Amino acid sequence: MSRIQLLSPRLANQIAAGEVVERPASVVKEVLENSLDAGATRVDIDIESAGCKLIRIRDNGAGIDADDLPLALSRHATSKISSLDDLERVGSLGFRGEALASIGSVSRLTLTSNHRDDTSEGCSALCEGRDMDVQLRPAPHPRGTTVEVRDLFFNTPARRKFLRTEKTEFNHLEEVVKRLALSRFDVGFTLRHNGKVIHSLAGAHADAERQRRVAAVCGPAFMEQALFIEVDRGDMRLWGWLGLPTFSRSQADLQYFFVNGRVIRDKLVAHAVKQAYRDVLYHGRHPAFVLYLELDPAQVDVNVHPGKHEVRFRDSRAVHQCIFSGLHRALADVRPAAGPPPVATAEGFAVDTATGEIATQPGLGWGAPGADSAGAYAPRAYGPAATLAAGQAGEQVRSYAGLHPASLPVAEAPEAVPPLGYALAQLKGIYILAENAEGLVLVDMHAAHERITYERLKAARALDAIPGQPLLVPEAIAVSEREVGLVQEHAAVFTRLGLLVDVAGEESLLVRQIPVTLRGSDVAALVRDVLSDLAEYGSSDRIEAHMDEILSTMACHGAVRANRRLTVPEMNALLRDMEETERSGQCNHGRPTWTRMSLDELDKLFLRGR
Numbered sequence: 321m322s323r324i325q326l327l328s329p330r331l332a333n334q335i336a337a338g339e340v341v342e343r344p345a346s347v348v349k350e351v352l353e354n355s356l357d358a359g360a361t362r363v364d365i366d367i368e369s370a371g372c373k374l375i376r377i378r379d380n381g382a383g384i385d386a387d388d389l390p391l392a393l394s395r396h397a398t399s400k401i402s403s404l405d406d407l408e409r410v411g412s413l414g415f416r417g418e419a420l421a422s423i424g425s426v427s428r429l430t431l432t433s434n435h436r437d438d439t440s441e442g443c444s445a446l447c448e449g450r451d452m453d454v455q456l457r458p459a460p461h462p463r464g465t466t467v468e469v470r471d472l473f474f475n476t477p478a479r480r481k482f483l484r485t486e487k488t489e490f491n492h493l494e495e496v497v498k499r500l501a502l503s504r505f506d507v508g509f510t511l512r513h514n515g516k517v518i519h520s521l522a523g524a525h526a527d528a529e530r531q532r533r534v535a536a537v538c539g540p541a542f543m544e545q546a547l548f549i550e551v552d553r554g555d556m557r558l559w560g561w562l563g564l565p566t567f568s569r570s571q572a573d574l575q576y577f578f579v580n581g582r583v584i585r586d587k588l589v590a591h592a593v594k595q596a597y598r599d600v601l602y603h604g605r606h607p608a609f610v611l612y613l614e615l616d617p618a619q620v621d622v623n624v625h626p627g628k629h630e631v632r633f634r635d636s637r638a639v640h641q642c643i644f645s646g647l648h649r650a651l652a653d654v655r656p657a658a659g660p661p662p663v664a665t666a667e668g669f670a671v672d673t674a675t676g677e678i679a680t681q682p683g684l685g686w687g688a689p690g691a692d693s694a695g696a697y698a699p700r701a702y703g704p705a706a707t708l709a710a711g712q713a714g715e716q717v718r719s720y721a722g723l724h725p726a727s728l729p730v731a732e733a734p735e736a737v738p739p740l741g742y743a744l745a746q747l748k749g750i751y752i753l754a755e756n757a758e759g760l761v762l763v764d765m766h767a768a769h770e771r772i773t774y775e776r777l778k779a780a781r782a783l784d785a786i787p788g789q790p791l792l793v794p795e796a797i798a799v800s801e802r803e804v805g806l807v808q809e810h811a812a813v814f815t816r817l818g819l820l821v822d823v824a825g826e827e828s829l830l831v832r833q834i835p836v837t838l839r840g841s842d843v844a845a846l847v848r849d850v851l852s853d854l855a856e857y858g859s860s861d862r863i864e865a866h867m868d869e870i871l872s873t874m875a876c877h878g879a880v881r882a883n884r885r886l887t888v889p890e891m892n893a894l895l896r897d898m899e900e901t902e903r904s905g906q907c908n909h910g911r912p913t914w915t916r917m918s919l920d921e922l923d924k925l926f927l928r929g930r
């Protein structure tokens with residue numbers, strides 16, 4: 321080995337660039353974030369050859385003092401924080417002071433800026449050479465900054481080799497612009513590629529303008545099938561758009577989650593979302609969402625990753641709970657009911673203390689567990705709507721169904737027609753045809769009934785702890801000391817789940833009882849999975865998830881089969897049940913249960929009134 325020597329500034333920056341400048345898209349991310357941090361309200365992005373040849377970003381932000389230009393290009397130089405205290409509650413997107421220096425070390429970078437209103441002023445900085453010396457020259461520029469990055473990776477061939485096709489690189493780059501456009505509605509963005517305008521987004525301030533931007537970025541179909549939600553917990557606010565379960569995707573490619581304006585990918589968030597969609601999505605499908613979480617910056621550590629794609633939450637359980645319960649509740653209300661749901665107070669409801677969920681009393685009419693599920697659909701009295709508006713104490717949950725059929729206007733007449741109307745006939749033993757105030761309603765009777773049955777079975781289970789069955793031979797499991805602690809800490813959770821687990825030693829457990837319905841499953845694997853959930857999220861939905869699968873299968877068998885003739889009162893009873901059943905907008909597999917055609921649509925079909 322040779323003697324130790326200091327790295328040249330350029331080499332040190334190139335090493336840092338290894339982390340933050342992976343491809344043209346990462347340059348765009350860093351430079352755009354700087355524009356947003358500088359308070360820009362307009363950003364113009366010009367790209368040539370997917371950013372490999374040229375990335376030029378111009379903003380109308382605060383600009384940089386000419387004297388500071390060389391500093392802006394040096395490593396460990398930032399205007400955004402000056403103490404550890406600032407770091408712990410940082411509000412800007414950047415703070416590490418290394419992006420421009422890194423980019424400048426692997427490209428030909430020109431930084432032109434003016435921080436005064438006088439357009440004739442302005443200065444340009446070019447960094448070159450091993451020592452990254454900065455050359456300054458006057459360059460008139462309106463207030464704001466232009467960063468020009470040419471020939472990315474011209475001096476780092478290894479990096480250049482990792483670049484993919486122009487199309488792939490541009491897709492990455494466009495994705496970065498989309499994310500930032502979703503993070504700041506108030507800022508106008510234009511993106512041009514090889515001279516062609518790809519996106520032109522005006523600053524959006526009113527609700528309708530924001531919706532238009534989301535539609536422009538995520539596609540109009542998403543917006544048409546999205547629910548707007550808003551959950552305010554006092555110390556935390558979650559809002560945004562949630563794709564309806566029927567608008568699921570084969571890939572997790574339409575999922576945006578922002579924490580205090582920063583887009584992140586996070587395991588905890590992903591888990592909470594997945595759990596909320598658990599029983600309304602077809603297996604293997606992914607939900608679509610654009611969600612914003614706002615909380616005290618001191619509650620989030622953003623200095624976890626140089627690219628800042630990840631964050632660490634101080635109270636991860638509270639965050640998990642906020643996301644899960646907010647989404648779960650909003651999705652539960654996807655059913656053919658209209659207007660704000662009345663708050664349930666009377667008997668006939670039970671609160672599931674674990675989820676804060678209110679379950680409908682089973683045993684009312686058809687479909688109660690234990691009742692024979694031969695597929696008969698007995699009409700039942702239609703009482704006051706058994707809908708609900710629950711949430712954690714002190715938490716407000718609002719959701720609007722957007723353009724989804726669930727937002728049917730209620731007829732204003734004194735004898736209001738129920739949202740799904742009254743049955744007219746049955747088609748081919750599969751569909752129910754009904755008439756409501758707006759026009760024609762079509763229901764897939766098997767799909768609808770399956771969901772109703774399933775929700776009833778779940779409600780029955782939610783009323784009480786899951787019944788357990790003692791094991792003939794208790795099973796010993798070797799675990800860590802920490803896991804033993806979890807068993808002691810969460811004893812009540814285990815009981816609720818139908819599990820009886822004793823501590824047998826410092827590092828061993830003895831399972832004495834498991835849920836009846838999970839007879840014959842791998843006991844050790846089950847307990848380990850529950851423990852790992854408890855360790856990571858403070859709660860476990862494994863058993864519930866497992867049981868739900870079983871209940872779902874049972875519901876499918878119990879639901880009315882195709883080709884069974886239903887009488888009109890039976891059909892009406894099914895429609896009324898749909899209106900009051902949570903998640904009844906889609907069947908257990910995420911397929912829609914009903915659709916409608918308004919009189920207007922029918923008129924169009926027959927070219928009436930033209």
Ligand code: ADP
Pocket residue numbers: 350354355358379381382383384391392393397398399400414415416417418419420421464465
């Ligand atoms: P960081 O963003 O972490 O501070 P950067 O290397 O990205 O580090 O930028 C260094 C500094 O240059 C910033 O702190 C900021 O003061 C200044 N700067 C960079 N881009 C802009 C811009 N578009 N407008 C105003 N100032 C900028």
Ligand code: MG
Pocket residue numbers: 350353354414415417419420
């Ligand atoms: Mg920066």
